[in-house]
Amino acid sequence: MRTERSKQSRQEIMRKILDAAIAEFSQHGFQGASTQAIAERAQLKKSQLHYYIEDKEALYAQVLGMVLDSWRSFFVFDSDAKQSPREALSEFVRVKLDYALENPELSRIFTMEVLSGGARLENYWPGAMEATHAKVAKINSWVAEGALRPLDGRLLIMHIWALTQYYSDYTLQAEMLLESPLTAPDVRQKIEQELIQFVLSGAGLRA
Amino acid sequence: MRTERSKQSRQEIMRKILDAAIAEFSQHGFQGASTQAIAERAQLKKSQLHYYIEDKEALYAQVLGMVLDSWRSFFVFDSDAKQSPREALSEFVRVKLDYALENPELSRIFTMEVLSGGARLENYWPGAMEATHAKVAKINSWVAEGALRPLDGRLLIMHIWALTQYYSDYTLQAEMLLESPLTAPDVRQKIEQELIQFVLSGAGLRA
């Protein structure tokens, strides 16, 4: 009984620590975040926290890994599927945007890491580039077929990235301009519609 | 003579400090940057640095102010001018992109600040919002005239922001995908062309 409750409690604590770490790292990056602040957010004392984690570096690696793993599994892009460019691009934008809106903090951790020089992404790039090249090749083939206006697939991917990532990184600015939280269903739907429309139109597809 | 040389030297030192501060703050944000690292980068000892600056907060304020001032003066957008939508949008994208490519570190400082919660931007938002609303109104009037496809001017501005800012914030990713530094003239020109094309097309303007 005692052991049972204790184990359960430990899981809860670990969950709290992880949430706290996500919040702090996403705001201040690896260097800027303090284990102190993470501990407080998880309702622990700093010295307690250090019992539950290996060290700051490992905790960060775990959190950063969560983002990278999510993205790896989400953005498969169905390279083989025989979707139309319109369907495929819409779907890609929608999935990436949904992730940005639903996991803004995790998304920001990646941005912070890139801004900080990306030293902890070394192992990540090869896989990411491979996955991206597949998407780029698909886009370029659509261009060759005349399904899209002439453009460089790499830039289209980069631009979609930029546009979707904006909604997690610049939530502050966006909410100020829209005078509403991005989580409001009507705002969210409007963003999704307009963004998809913007990308499709930008790629040379009619409404 | 002595005084003269000394004064000159001080200016040079201040310049070095500022450059160092820009580099460090842009990588690690306010919290993450250390006066130690700034001092070293400026070839000073930490204790020396603290003679030349008021404190870390003031140094940061100065650097952040540089970005905000640049943007205030650059993006006037000629609200009154009778440019065509095509000309006005192209010009806006070009100017903002040029700034991102030429001052990536300064641009990143703003992004880092927003990611960190933007506490030090409180005084900045009102002016920025005012300037932005003027642009938005102009865009919306073009939509009303049928010069642009139906869209929300606020979102178009946000999207242009996202796209241009990407080239400073995600330089790392972009250079990896393009397999070239963004400073290479041919790459730079290609980005400018494609980005402007993407925005114009996305806003419903033909090539």
Added chain:
DNA sequence: GTCTATATGGGGATAGAC
């Protein structure tokens, strides 16, 4: 297994030497 007391270094900043 959990937490506390404590070590050690680096953080920002200053009083006072030159």
Added chain:
DNA sequence: GTCTATCCCCATATAGAC
């Protein structure tokens, strides 16, 4: 006017108490 010696605090991390 410039720089050094030094302060004090907070950072991360751990050895050992419970």
